[in-house]
Amino acid sequence: MTNVEAARTAPDTSGGRRAWFGLAVLLLPVLLVSMDMSVLFLALPTLTADLDPSAAQQLWILDIYGFLIAGLLITMGNLGDRIGRRTVLLAGATVFGTASAIAAFAPSAAVLIAARALMGIGGATLLPSSLALISDLFPDQRQRSRAIGIWTAFFAGGSAVGPIIGGVLLHHFAWGSVFLINVPVLLVLLAFAPLLLPEHRAAALGPLDLPSVALSIGGILPAVYAVKHIAEHGPDVEAFVSAFLGAAVLTLFVRRQRRLAHPLVDLSLFTRTRFSVAIGSSTAAMMSLAGLSYLSSIWLQSVTGRDPLQAAVLGIPMAITVFIFSVSGSAVARLLGVRWAFVTALVTAAVGNLLVLGIGADGGAGWYVAGSAIAGIGYGIVFTLVSEVAVASVPPERAGSAVGISETSFELGNALGLALLGSLAALVFRAGGEFAPTLGETIQRYAADSGLLAAARESFVTGAHASIAAGAGVLLLMGVVAFVVGRGDRPAGSPADDR
Incomplete structure (x- = not known):
């Protein structure tokens, strides 16, 4: 053993039945954190009617969570490496659960924004610690790849299934229920994590x-x-x-x-071609996915007139494909090689986004279902490969830091998708006529003017087309980059430099 001393306070869990139970516990925070990126998409119209947030407050309600996660993931990954990954995981779960309860009963938009910010701080501790602990639970590479695929499926699937769960809850309960559901799940995590998860800290990394x-x-x-x-x-x-x-x-x-x-960030990792391609791919994929999910949720409700549950049902095909291909992403990489797996996944996601351009002010649900399901295939493969590359890129004592970088790219991509693609859609929408700042506000304000509402819906669709097409363009551009610079063709999870 080198000068790195790993402190482990739980019984050996590596690779056996106890390890798989430990993985099940780790999936709980992953599912919640990723769900809370998208669960508000369907709740936003109901929330807007209740709290009456301004257009800027609406974006901050959606964005502040992802931006604080993005800003703190690297820090929390490093912190977990130093003071203990399980310790950081449990502390984050406590903060996340407390903030969820505050958000559920927020009396104003300002309080909700503050609660979402606190949830972001808690969420930033959960993702890097949970993924880094997998390397402790599963020292065997093939088992570890399988476990990472399952972890990624829940992470990516959580983002896709967030609107679905939100739709079901909103059909029966108030909008605060989309946050309150986090509390009992996190109580289960706090009860079982000390029993099933090993502690790991590296003593030779120096102070934060x-x-x-x-x-x-x-x-x-x-x-x-x-x-x-x-x-x-x-x-x-x-x-x-x-x-x-x-x-x-x-x-x-x-x-x-x-x-x-x-x-805090080991910049030498970016000299490794495979790692750089992975980070760029995850950022591009999450950016386009966030824009697609956000805009399609508004389209399904405010343009086509569906209620939250009906809108959620149409999102099931994409949730299924994201989940399935997250689990099978490693197999795709073994078949095609990492380089071609990234290229294929990015192009597939772009094609799916382009098919969604078939939506209109008067219909197009079939185009949305088909396009989003095809895009989900590409997203699922990308997310798995990124997670595997991050874990395989560094020695175990630096896993939290590397995972922090990869998860930051996910969160930053999600936040940028909402900010950039959402803002592009808003600009196009407002340029189409004398409307309120958002489509939801326009519908509330001019409910009696059917002509203006028809024009507003048409203008929103035009903005959505522009943003979704831009997201597809980002995916295709990243696919070209992956093709040109990605030279590695070994199985996913091999720790090669691919310089």
């Missing part, structure tokens, strides 16, 4: 660099705010200053990482 933590968050949030501000108010001095500040702070962050002996 707090300035790097501050720089990472201080760079991401101003940059995102600039995007949101431009979408709502157009380019102005405030947007320019915010964008410049974000870029400057992120530049300082990168420079600091290059100087530190124990950086």
Whole structure:
């Protein structure tokens, strides 16, 4: 054993029945965190009628969760490596559950935004710790690949099934139920995790660099705010200053990482072609998936007039394909090689998104179901490969840090999809006529004007087409990059550099 000392306080769980029970426990927070990225898509119209948030508040209700997760995942992954992955997992579950209860009974949009922010802080501790613990539970590579595939299926499937569960809950209960459901699930995690999961901490990594933590968050949030501000108010001095500040702070962050002996982000990982392709692919895939899910949820309810449960049912085919191909992603990579698996998955997801362009103001549900299901095939494969590459890229003592980077790309892609693609759709929508800032507000405000509402719905569809097409373009561009630079053709999970 090297100078890295791993502290384990639970009985040996590696590879046996106890390990699979441990994996089952780890799937609980994964499912909840990924669900809470998308569960509000269907709840937003009901929530809007109850809390009356402004257009900016609506976006922050959706975005603040993902942005704080994205800003803190790397930090929490490093923290888990240092003080214990199981310890961080349990602390995060407590914060996440408490914040969920606050969100469920939020009396105003401001309180809900604050609760979602706290949920993001808790969620950031859950994902890297849960995936990194898999390497402790399953030292055998083939078992580990299978376990990661299942983990990824629940992560990706949770994002896809979030609107479905939300639709069922909204059909019977108030919108707060989509948050309250988290509490009993997390109580199960808190009860069984100490019994089934090993503790793991690496003592040789050095202290956590707090300035790097501050720089990472201080760079991401101003940059995102600039995007949101431009979408709502157009380019102005405030947007320019915010964008410049974000870029400057992120530049300082990168420079600091290059100087530190124990950086928050190991930039040398990005010299490995396979790792860089994986991070780019996950960001592109989550960006397009977030835009597709958000816009299609509004289309299904506010344009076609379906209730939340009916809209949720039409999302089942995509949830199924995402889940199935997340589990089988490793097999696809063994058959095609990692390079071609990424390319095939990205192109498939893009084709599915392009098929969704068949939706219109007067119909197109068949195009949506077929296109989203095909896109789900590509998304599922991408998500599994990214998780495997992250775990295989580093020695076990750095697993939390590498997983933090990969999960940050997921969360950042999700948040950017809502901010960029959602903002693009909003810009096109508002350019189509004298409407309220959002389609939901327009329907409430001008309920008696059938002509204006028809024009508003048509304008929303035009904006949705533009955004979904842009998401497909991002996927195709990343597919070209993966084809050109991805030279590795070994099975997923091999720790090759692929430089």
